[in-house]
Amino acid sequence: MNDPRRYVVIGGGLAGLAAAVWLAEAGKQVTLLERRGRLGGRTHALEVAPLRDIADNGQHVIASGYEHLFRYLTSVGTRQYVSFPQRGVLRWPGGRTVTMGTKGFPAVRALFGAHPDATPADRVRAANATVRLGWQCLRQPADLADLTTDQWLRRLGMPETAREALWDWLALGIAAEPVRQESAKVFADVLATGIRLGVKRLRPVTIGYPTTDLDTLFVSGAQRVFDRHGVTVKHRAVARRIRIENGAVTGVELADGAVQPADAVVCAVPNSYIGGLLDDLPEHDEIYSAADKLGYTPIVSTNLYLDRPLGTQAAMEALIGGAGVIDEVFDRQRMHGRGTLNGWLYCLTTSGAYEQIHKPHHAVVDEQMALLRRYYPDAADAKVLHAQVVPMPRATFSQVVGTDGLRPSQRTSVPTLVLAGDWTRTDWSATMESAAQSAARAVDLLLALPAPISAVERVTSSGD
Ligand SMILES: Cc1cc2nc3c(=O)[nH]c(=O)nc-3n(C[C@H](O)[C@H](O)[C@H](O)COP(=O)(O)OP(=O)(O)OC[C@H]3O[C@@H](n4cnc5c(N)ncnc54)[C@H](O)[C@@H]3O)c2cc1C
Structure with missing residues (x-):
């Protein structure tokens, strides 16, 4: 059945990409608006310019229970780029390790x-x-x-x-x-x-990881789906306000004054960007206030190129007691099977990085190297060939005491406007699965809308 409605997705992160892909698969006319010059939101590849190497904005791990994320990967044809190792390693200062099996x-x-x-x-x-x-x-x-x-x-x-x-x-x-x-x-x-x-x-x-960079995993395949189904992607299109008239969406006002006509909208921006977009929605105050209270928490990631291997025993190693400086070390040689022409690449993560986020990059690297030397005997004389520190002050919404019950549903009081994004209510914390699950729920709500009158008439008269 031909659906003449125009579906607009705001936000080209994982939630917006998944919503656009699934709406396109369902045969809908889709336009994706993204404020930046690239897609992927908080999951994206980064070029390490001096080395002409590709790293990521932060190591992302994937739980085997991520059902909707795997549905997305299957849709975009990249399911094969996730691996689940049989073991992980816990490491203590001095190099003592324990292997954790699954x-x-x-x-x-x-x-x-x-x-x-x-x-x-x-x-x-x-x-x-x-x-x-x-x-x-x-x-x-x-x-x-x-x-x-x-x-x-x-x-x-x-x-x-x-x-x-x-x-x-x-x-x-x-x-x-x-x-x-x-x-x-x-x-x-x-x-x-x-x-x-x-x-x-x-x-x-169990916990697994991508065996390729995040753009190959999430963005390139989506782009192929968009090309196949005629999805329009508008980069540097900053949505300001979703227009609602008589209880239905009519368009999206952009920062440059243009209006993108819309009959249905998936609003897939993070909580820190929602302000203003929902002004026409009756319950906007409640959603803005929840978005505000959910706040954000920082993560600092470092892509560290060393002149020698660290002596890891597994692709993922947790540094016990290292929290606050590094909580996990990811060995990209083991994960991606990469060569060592540019040195040995390790991706380091510090979650809840309230202190590190304010430090200059060289201080972050010095502190991390000092810690690595305590945990990895082989790192004693290691030299840093190159380091890329990626501070993300608003990495995810915050999940401190008092935030329970704040996350809004994907459904709003206007049936043609749905919300998506990791911060909306799902079965998971601030994760890629939450983003994908929210998109699945948002798309299901739109696909359950009654067919537009004209389409119903066409079907009835053709006897289908
Ligand atoms: C360093 C780091 C490590 C992480 N590690 C993990 C992990 O190991 N496992 C895991 O599952 N999750 C992890 N996460 C969380 C995961 O990345 C996020 O939960 C997920 O990517 C969120 O996707 P999203 O689509 O909801 O939001 P986003 O990715 O933020 O996408 C929102 C998009 O909307 C766009 N936008 C905003 N405002 C507008 C506007 N007005 N108009 C148009 N576009 C707009 C933004 O530019 C962005 O592209 C990590 C996150 C970070 C930062």
Whole structure:
């Protein structure tokens, strides 16, 4: 059936890309508006100019439970670029390591106390606390939303060794906030999603990574879909206000004064960019206020080119106790199978980087190298050939105590206007899966709209 309606997607990050791809696959006329000169939003490749090398704006990992993200990758033809290693490594100062498996005994050991110094009593306490934690994720105590993850783990009696080796690090990875301010409810909700998916599929949720740069993974394939389906992409098109008249969307006003006509809109911008866009929507005050309260949290990523290998044992290594300087080290040689002509590339991540975000880049690199030398004996004499620091002050919305329940639904009071983006309400924290899931829900809402009168008449008269 021919649908004459004009669908406009605002924002070319993952949520907007997914919405545009799926609307195009459904045969709709789509225009994508993106304020920048490139697509990809917070997930994109970066050229390291002096080396003519391609790195990313920050290492992104992918959970095996990311259903909608995999649907997107299948749509754009890049599903093959994600790998799930059988193991990850936890590393302590001095180079001591523990391998965490995702299956069988190593997986159980990781859950019940991976710390090499854990005593048998610690392991029993960790096992007890872990079972209680799992139960409380599914049957949440009424006050969970008032607790930090730190307070919750204490109340569960999780021993320090298990916290150091697994839980504090996992919590930081899930919500990008230190456990002393992260909302226990956000952490528990994501774990509950993981438990449910694990039970449904009879295998645990594990962590994988892209084996190529983020543009190849997310953007190039989308561009091919757009070319195939005639999607118009407008770069440097800054949306200012979505026009709504008589309860229906009519267009999108742009910063240059132009108006993009629209019969349906997916607004897929982050919470920090929503101000003004929804002024015509009756409930705009409530959404703006939620967007404001959700705020943001910083991540600092560094692409570090060294003159020698660090001596990693796995593609992904967590530096235990290194939080605040580096929480994870990603070995791009192991991940992408890349050569070492430009040196050995390591991508370092600092989540909840409230201190690092204000430091000059050379200070960030010095601090990170000092830490790497403590954790990797092979790094003692390593030289930095090149370093690219990527500070992202608004990396994700914040998931501290008090943010639970704020995230708005994709549905608005105007049926032809839907919201998308990682910050809208989904089963996940601020992740790529949240962006993709929000897009799937937004698109489903638009595809469920009644057909326009003219199309219904055409079908009736042709007897289809
Ligand atoms: C360093 C870093 C590491 C991360 N690591 C992980 C990870 O390991 N795993 C994971 O799952 N997630 C991770 N994330 C989170 C993930 O990247 C985001 O959740 C996801 O990319 C958000 O997608 P989005 O489409 O909702 O928003 P965005 O990617 O921000 O896209 C929004 C787009 O809207 C555009 N826009 C804004 N305002 C307007 C306007 N007025 N008009 C037109 N366009 C506009 C923006 O330019 C942008 O392109 C990480 C994020 C960062 C920054």
